[in-house]
Amino acid sequence: MSVDRCDAIAGPASSSCSSGCKSSNGLTCNGRGSCQTADGAAYKCACNTGWSGVHCEVVVDGSCQAGVGSCGAHGKCANGTCQCDEGYSGAQCEVGTTTTQAPLVTSAAPSDQGIGPIPSPSTGLSSSTIIAIVVIILALLAIGIVAFLIVKKKKREREAAELRALINQDDDNDREHVTTPKAAIQVL
Incomplete structure (x- = not known):
């Protein structure tokens, strides 16, 4: 009986058949073997060539079989040996040799004044951070x-209201004064 059929009969919550083949990474036998039974009841990993261990986690050598994924995700089997992709090495291409640039990190340690984090000396601002700062400054402006x-x-x-009030006050004051006859006005 296949492991999938055994799990289906036991129920999806149980998965008792395949539980002996599950690895911590979620792959059956770490992706380096298949789940097999010898007695029809207990299932365990049958590792591909070049691997051993309970969950096919131990590299034995660089030998492989073409078409069964013996060299993992980072190599190809050619003439019975693993040929690793660029950036990987090891008997089964399991070791990454290229270094990737780690993301810039800001330390969370307090500063001398005890306020806020101390930025790492190599910290640079990303373009999205700069854009966000510019947008905030423009919004505040x-x-x-x-x-x-x-x-x-x-x-x-x-000021207009004060001026209107002053004009109205002058109009009121003008009515109290004697008006000058037009004949008395002299033009210069």
Whole structure:
């Protein structure tokens, strides 16, 4: 009986048949073997050529069989030996030899003043961070301009109201004074 059929009969919650072949990475036999039974009840890993161990986790040698994935995800089997992809080595191409640039990290240790993190000396700002900062600055500038214009408009309205009040007061005062006849006005 196949391991899948055994699991189906036992129920999806159980998976008792394939549990002996599951690896910590979620692959059956680490992807380097198949789940087999010898007695029809207990299943265990039958490792591909070049691998051994309970879950096919131990490299034995560089031997392989073409077409069964003996050399893992980073190599090809050619004439019974593994030919590793660029950047990988090891008997079964299991060791990555290229280094990748690690992401820049900011230390979370407190500064001398005890406030905030200390940036790493090699920390550079990404373009998205720079864009975000520029957008924030522009938004703050726009808010400042709008606030200035509102204050200026209110001041103009207040001055206009004061001027209207002064004109109205002058009109009231003019009515109390004696008016000058037009004949008494001299043109210079």
